[in-house]
Amino acid sequence: xxxxxxxxxxxxxxxxxxxxxxxxxxxxxxxxxxxxxxxxxxxxxxxxxxxxxxxxxxxxxxxxxxxxxxxxxxxxxxxxxxxxxxxxxxxxxxxxxxxxxxxxxxxxxxxxxxxxxxxxxxxxxxxxxxxxxxxxxxxxxxxxxxxxxxxxxxxxxxxxxxxxxxxxxxxxxxxxxxxxxxxxxxxxxxxxxxxxxxxxxxxxxxxxxxxxxxxxxxxxxxxxxxxxxxxxxxxxxxxxxxxxxxxxxxxxxxxxxxxxxxxxxxxxxxx
Amino acid sequence: xxxxxxxxxxxxxxxxxxxxxxxxxxxxxxxxxxxxxxxxxxxxxxxxxxxxxxxxxxxxxxxxxxxxxxxxxxxxxxxxxxxxxxxxxxxxxxxxxxxxxxxxxxxxxxxxxxxxxxxxxxxxxxxxxxxxxxxxxxxxxxxxxxxxxxxxxxxxxxxxxxxxxxxxxxxxxxxxxxxxxxxxxxxxxxxxxxxxxxxxxxxxxxxxxxxxxxxxxxxxxxxxxxxxxxxxxxxxxxxxxxxxxxxxxxxxxxxxxxxxxxxxxxxxxxxxxxxxxxxxxxxxxxxxxxxxxxxxxxxxxxxxxxxxxxxxxxxxxxxxxxxxxxxxxxxxxxxxxxxxxxxxxxxxxxxxxxxxxxxxxxxxxxxxxxxxxxxxxxxxxxxxxxxxxxxxxxxxxxxxxxxxxxxxxxxxxxxxxxxxxxxxxxxxxxxxxxxxxxxxxxxxxxxxxxxxxxxxx
Numbered sequence: 153x154x155x156x157x158x159x160x161x162x163x164x165x166x167x168x169x170x171x172x173x174x175x176x177x178x179x180x181x182x183x184x185x186x187x188x189x190x191x192x193x194x195x196x197x198x199x200x201x202x203x204x205x206x207x208x209x210x211x212x213x214x215x216x217x218x219x220x221x222x223x224x225x226x227x228x229x230x231x232x233x234x235x236x237x238x239x240x241x242x243x244x245x246x247x248x249x250x251x252x253x254x255x256x257x258x259x260x261x262x263x264x265x266x267x268x269x270x271x272x273x274x275x276x277x278x279x280x281x282x283x284x285x286x287x288x289x290x291x292x293x294x295x296x297x298x299x300x301x302x303x304x305x306x307x308x309x310x311x312x313x314x315x316x317x318x319x320x321x322x323x324x325x326x327x328x329x330x331x332x333x334x335x336x337x338x339x340x341x342x343x344x345x346x347x348x349x350x351x352x353x354x355x356x357x358x359x360x361x362x363x364x365x366x367x368x369x370x371x372x373x374x375x376x377x378x379x380x381x382x383x384x385x386x387x388x389x390x391x392x393x394x395x396x397x398x399x400x401x402x403x404x405x406x407x408x409x410x411x412x413x414x415x416x417x418x419x420x421x422x423x
Numbered sequence: 424x425x426x427x428x429x430x431x432x433x434x435x436x437x438x439x440x441x442x443x444x445x446x447x448x449x450x451x452x453x454x455x456x457x458x459x460x461x462x463x464x465x466x467x468x469x470x471x472x473x474x475x476x477x478x479x480x481x482x483x484x485x486x487x488x489x490x491x492x493x494x495x496x497x498x499x500x501x502x503x504x505x506x507x508x509x510x511x512x513x514x515x516x517x518x519x520x521x522x523x524x525x526x527x528x529x530x531x532x533x534x535x536x537x538x539x540x541x542x543x544x545x546x547x548x549x550x551x552x553x554x555x556x557x558x559x560x561x562x563x564x565x566x567x568x569x570x571x572x573x574x575x576x577x578x579x580x581x582x583x584x585x586x587x588x589x590x591x592x593x594x595x596x597x598x599x600x601x602x603x604x605x606x607x608x609x610x611x612x613x614x615x616x617x618x619x620x621x622x623x624x625x626x627x628x629x630x631x632x633x634x635x636x637x638x639x640x641x642x643x644x645x646x647x648x649x650x651x652x653x654x655x656x657x658x659x660x661x662x663x664x665x666x667x668x669x670x671x672x673x674x675x676x677x678x679x680x681x682x683x684x685x686x687x688x689x690x691x692x693x694x695x696x697x698x699x700x701x702x703x704x705x706x707x708x709x710x711x712x713x714x715x716x717x718x719x720x721x722x723x724x725x726x727x728x729x730x731x732x733x734x735x736x737x738x739x740x741x742x743x744x745x746x747x748x749x750x751x752x753x754x755x756x757x758x759x760x761x762x763x764x765x766x767x768x769x770x771x772x773x774x775x776x777x778x779x780x781x782x783x784x785x786x787x788x789x790x791x792x793x794x795x796x797x798x799x800x801x802x803x804x805x806x807x808x809x810x811x812x813x814x815x816x817x818x819x820x821x822x823x824x825x826x827x828x829x830x831x832x833x834x835x836x837x838x839x840x841x842x843x844x845x846x847x848x849x850x851x852x853x854x855x856x857x858x859x860x861x862x863x864x865x866x867x868x869x870x871x872x873x874x875x876x877x878x879x880x
Contacts, residue, residue: 227767229682256770266761269784278779279769329765336769 208391259333267317323354665740670747754788
């Protein structure tokens with residue numbers, strides 16, 4: 153019975169996709185910025201409760217596809233998208249779907265930490281407040297504290313929750329942004345090169361955090377660092393010039409890539 | 424005298440530049456060694472030195488020369504004439520006319536002697552000043568040429584010169600402000616020696632008419648500025664009630680909602696509004712808005728004066744909308760897109776994002792836009808003169824005629840006035856009050872901005 157409801161998975165599909173339920177399904181996605189064809193006929197299955205990494209050289213379309221998952225590309229007037237993206241079997245580009253509610257279910261962490269110029273507390277409380285997730289002050293505080301704890305930031309900031317979010321260091325700011333994203337209890341967390349502006353110690357801290365969060369969230373991360381992809385992800389997708397070249401279990405991609413371009417990229421021959 | 428000097432100055436500065444640059448180029452081709460600075464900098468180095476020295480000589484020597492000429496010219500006259508400012512000026516005009524050959528009537532012997540002394544002293548001063556300038560300029564050029572070597576750091580030296588030129592330019596603005604303040608303070612001090620500051624600042628009645636001659640029947644004048652301050656505040660508040668929301672909301676529309684083509688049309692049109700002369704807006708207020716308010720007010724059963732604070736305030740509000748909208752639009756645009764993206768990604772709508780993220784981040788700029796608009800409203804005269812009247816009524820009723828500080832200053836100083844009566848001098852006291860009023864507003868605005876600033880980087 154159960155097996156009939158689940159989307160059938162081909163035997164050649166990655167192991168992680170067979171072990172975990174399907175979360176995001178994209179079919180024949182094309183994205184254009186004006187005349188520029190940024191993504192060409194992309195299809196991918198992204199599993200729940202796992203970390204999926206998008207790797208590839210700059211301008212290969214990995215960030216563009218990431219921003220198509222929570223429809224952030226809608227804010228760019230020249231952007232046009234065709235094809236089909238489903239989350240839990242629901243088409244997110246359906247006309248009747250409310251984009252604001254969609255984004256409330258999908259957290260996003262950006263390349264450069266972008267805490268709001270408000271207090272640490274207000275930064276985390278922002279999402280719960282606009283979506284009415286807390287009935288009273290005590291509940292709101294509970295959400296803020298839990299989110300900061302999950303993001304591994306609470307111990308460092310518990311005495312100064314009223315200080316400005318922008319007064320924190322870069323790594324702390326990025327963890328604050330993660331706390332802000334998980335405060336609304338999303339199902340998916342998108343991360344667009346979350347460590348590219350951070351030093352190695354702060355990066356290690358975020359990577360640990362990503363590994364912990366994997367238990368409860370579907371995480372998609374875009375990264376320029378192949379080591380990072382190898383360390384944190386279970387599924388890796390390699391993009392090149394707007395094409396999705398290869399998807400597979402992270403172990404397989406880094407040890408026995410099937411495509412020559414993937415091999416060239418991970419061995420450092422280009423990119 | 425000065426014209427010739429500055430022509431010489433320009434010629435020597437140009438010559439210094441050309442000679443310096445040429446010498447440096449020659450040095451490069453002769454010795455083949457690399458220069459520390461480009462030849463043009465050697466030229467600029469000499470030109471700057473010539474300019475500095477010759478300007479310094481002019482600033483010091485020109486007053487001395489003038490003083491010498493006057494002393495020679497007045498030598499033949501009775502010292503009592505020289506002591507009296509008016510007579511002294513009249514005599515000097517006579518002497519100058521006589522020298523120029525345009526003197527009417529038969530000059531006295533003393534005047535002739537004075538004119539002769541004036542003419543010879545003038546020519547001596549002319550040759551002395553210009554000769555000194557030429558000598559100094561040439562000396563500086565030769566000194567500069569002798570200093571030109573490959574190692575000379577002409578580029579760095581010129582950088583110092585630039586720094587001082589820029590410093591001097593900003594000093595002009597600061598000194599002018601101080602000068603304006605001082606000129607107002609001295610006149611106001613004369614006023615306060617006639618009228619007590621307490622009566623002035625806290626008096627509830629304003630009636631500046633005073634008798635100009637002893638035989639005239641007239642009141643002695645009452646100078647209480649409270650009605651003027653209240654009138655100013657009333658009109659400013661009305662204007663800001665119009666311009667604040669309209670300006671801010673149109674800024675939000677232009678910055679966040681308008682598509683680029685719409686923005687390209689709307690923004691210039693709004694800025695044209697700022698370019699309409701206030702006198703035109705004034706008769707719009709007096710001939711169109713005021714009668715409209717009066718007739719609609721009367722049909723509702725209100726008693727409306729034909730000139731009302733409301734008419735002036737409404738039109739003034741229209742006038743300052745562009746200040747609020749244009750500046751607010753700029754600061755809203757300066758808020759980083761990453762903050763908006765962060766908010767949208769949290770599932771916030773556009774208006775939630777603007778209300779909770781964009782506007783708080785842009786607040787300091789928006790407050791300063793409002794403060795600029797308020798200063799503009801307080802200082803505006805023409806619209807109020809034409810639409811709000813001159814009656815110094817102490818009232819908060821926007822339908823009554825009121826007057827403002829600036830209107831009274833204008834009224835007090837227009838036409839033939841005695842310059843030592845309390846009536847005329849009160850204009851300067853009003854100016855001083857206005858100065859401190861806007862100063863206080865700016866200070867408050869600064870504090871507000873510091874208190875509520877939400878820093879983004």
